[in-house]
Amino acid sequence: MKLINTVRVAGRDVLPLVEGGKGVSVSTGISAGHWAAAGGIGTVSAVNADSYDADGHRIPQTYEGRTRRERQEELIRYAIDGGIAQARRAREIAGSSGMVNANILWEMGGAEQTIEGILEGAPGCLDGLTCGAGMPYRLSEIAARHNIHYYPIVSSARAFNALWKRSYHKTAELLGAVVYEDPWRAGGHNGLSNTENPLAPEDPFPRVLALRETMRKYGLDTTPIVMAGGVWWLEEWEDWIENPDLGPIMFQFGTRPLLTQESPIPEAWKRRLSTLAEGDVYLNRFSPTGFYSSAVNNHFLQDLRGRSERQVAYSSEPVGDHVEPYGVGPRKRLVYVTREDVHRMAAWEDEGFVEAMRTPDSTLIFVTSEDSRQIVADQAACMGCLSECRFSNWSQRGPDYTTATKADPRSFCIQKTLQTMAHTDDSQGKAAADRIVDNNLMFSGTNGWRFGADPFYADSFVPTVRQLVERIMTGR
Numbered sequence: 258m259k260l261i262n263t264v265r266v267a268g269r270d271v272l273p274l275v276e277g278g279k280g281v282s283v284s285t286g287i288s289a290g291h292w293a294a295a296g297g298i299g300t301v302s303a304v305n306a307d308s309y310d311a312d313g314h315r316i317p318q319t320y321e322g323r324t325r326r327e328r329q330e331e332l333i334r335y336a337i338d339g340g341i342a343q344a345r346r347a348r349e350i351a352g353s354s355g356m357v358n359a360n361i362l363w364e365m366g367g368a369e370q371t372i373e374g375i376l377e378g379a380p381g382c383l384d385g386l387t388c389g390a391g392m393p394y395r396l397s398e399i400a401a402r403h404n405i406h407y408y409p410i411v412s413s414a415r416a417f418n419a420l421w422k423r424s425y426h427k428t429a430e431l432l433g434a435v436v437y438e439d440p441w442r443a444g445g446h447n448g449l450s451n452t453e454n455p456l457a458p459e460d461p462f463p464r465v466l467a468l469r470e471t472m473r474k475y476g477l478d479t480t481p482i483v484m485a486g487g488v489w490w491l492e493e494w495e496d497w498i499e500n501p502d503l504g505p506i507m508f509q510f511g512t513r514p515l516l517t518q519e520s521p522i523p524e525a526w527k528r529r530l531s532t533l534a535e536g537d538v539y540l541n542r543f544s545p546t547g548f549y550s551s552a553v554n555n556h557f558l559q560d561l562r563g564r565s566e567r568q569v570a571y572s573s574e575p576v577g578d579h580v581e582p583y584g585v586g587p588r589k590r591l592v593y594v595t596r597e598d599v600h601r602m603a604a605w606e607d608e609g610f611v612e613a614m615r616t617p618d619s620t621l622i623f624v625t626s627e628d629s630r631q632i633v634a635d636q637a638a639c640m641g642c643l644s645e646c647r648f649s650n651w652s653q654r655g656p657d658y659t660t661a662t663k664a665d666p667r668s669f670c671i672q673k674t675l676q677t678m679a680h681t682d683d684s685q686g687k688a689a690a691d692r693i694v695d696n697n698l699m700f701s702g703t704n705g706w707r708f709g710a711d712p713f714y715a716d717s718f719v720p721t722v723r724q725l726v727e728r729i730m731t732g733r
Contacts, residue, residue, distance in 0.1 A: 304362055348381070366644055366653055387408040408432075421475055446549070480505075488508045517721060581594050592621070636649045638673075
C-alpha cells in the first residue's frame with residue numbers, strides 16, 4: 258500500500274479523508290468534529306439539523322402554520338437554529354485547527370436562506386460549504402460573501418464546466434475542491450442524467466480523469482478532486498493515489514462513518530447495517546426530488562415498488578382500447594381502462610388494494626384504504642422541505658407555490674420518513690425499533706453490505722471515529 262500523505266486544501270494540509278454529509282440529523286456536530294479532530298475534513302449536515310433547548314434536550318420539529326408557505330418558514334427557522342447548534346458543537350470538538358465544512362442540498366427548501374442564517378449565526382465555526390443535489394450556481398457567491406471556501410458536488414466534467422463558466426470563474430480563489438460523486442455508487446440522492454443507464458455503472462476513473470482535464474483548462478491543476486461513492490478500503494484505490502494524471506485526490510466516506518460510536522443514528526439502524534448482504538442497496542427513483550437515490554431495499558422501498566407495479570393507464574374518455582368504465586374516488590367519477598386491466602384491477606382489489614389513486618401520468622395505482630388515507634394526510638401536511646416536491650406538488654416559487662401538476666402518490670414525504678428514521682430508539686424494545694427502521698427510508702452507499710464482510714467489524718465491534726480514520730489510513 259502506498260504511503261497516504263496529506264493534501265493541500267484551501268491553504269491547509271489535511272488527511273485526504275472527507276466525511277460525507279448526510280442530512281436530517283445524521284452528520285452532526287459530534288461526528289463532524291471528531292472526524293476533523295482526527296485530521297480529515299468533517300462535514301456537518303445543514304439539512305434540517307437538530308437544535309436543543311437550554312437543558313440540552315432536542316427540540317422536536319412540529320409545525321403550527323396553516324399553509325405550506327407558513328410551515329416552510331417554520332422549517333427554515335428550525336434548520337438555521339439546528340445548523341448553528343451543530344456547527345458550534347463541531348468547532349468545539351475539532352478545535353481551531355480542525356477543518357469543518359457544512360453540507361447543503363441546493364434543491365432543499367430555503368437552501369440559500371438556511372445557509373446564510375447558519376453562517377451569520379455561527380461565525381468562524383465553518384471553513385467551507387459543500388453543495389450538490391442540483392446545479393448550485395450561486396454557491397460561490399454565498400461563499401464569497403462570508404469569505405469561506407466552497408466545494409461543489411458534480412457527477413460529470415460537463416456539470417463542472419457549466420458551473421465554472423456561469424459563475425465559479427469569478428471566485429476561483431475560494432474553490433477548495435471539486436467533489437466527484439459517483440452516480441451509481443454513492444448513497445442518498447445521485448446525479449444520474451437521462452443519458453446514463455442506472456443499471457450499467459461506469460468506471461469512475463475515466464470520468465474523474467475527464468473532470469481533471471476540464472479543470473486543467475482553467476488552471477485548476479492543484480485543486481483537489483474528492484472521489485465520493487464506493488470508497489471502502491483505500492488499497493482498492495491505490496492506482497489513484499499520487500497519480501500524476503489525476504492530480505491531487507481525496508476520498509469521501511459517507512457510509513462507513515454511520516457505524517461509529519459517535520454516529521447519532523439509532524441502534525436499530527446500526528444493527529441493520531451489520532446484516533446487509535451484497536445487492537441489498539437499491540438504486541431507485543421514488544424520491545419526491547425526482548433524483549435517483551440509493552437506499553437499503555427494506556419493506557419501505559418494497560411497498561413503494563408495489564405501488565408502481567399495481568398501476569394501469571386510464572383515459573378520461575373512451576378511446577382506443579380504453580373503453581371499460583371504472584369509478585374512482587368517493588364520487589366514483591368515471592375513467593376508462595382496458596378490458597385486460599379490469600381483470601388485473603379486480604385481482605388487486607381482492608388482495609385488499611381497493612383504493613385507486615390518480616398519478617400525474619394519467620395512471621391509477623392501487624393501495625389499501627389505510628395507505629390511501631395516510632398518503633393524503635402526508636400530502637396535506639407538507640412543510641416545504643424541498644424547493645419542489647412531486648409527492649405533494651409543492652413549489653417554493655410564488656405566487657401559487659405549486660408545481661402545477663397533480664401530486665404523485667407513487668412517491669412519499671421524505672421529511673417525515675427521514676425524521677422518523679433518525680430519531681427512533683430502543684425505548685419501546687428492539688423489535689419495535691427494528692420494525693420502524695424496516696418501514697422507513699434508509700439511505701446507504703452501494704458498499705453498505707461490507708459492514709458484515711469486513712473483519713474490522715467482527716464480533717459486533719463499533720469503532721470510534723478516530724479508530725476508523727486510523728484504520729482507513731492503513732489502507733483498510
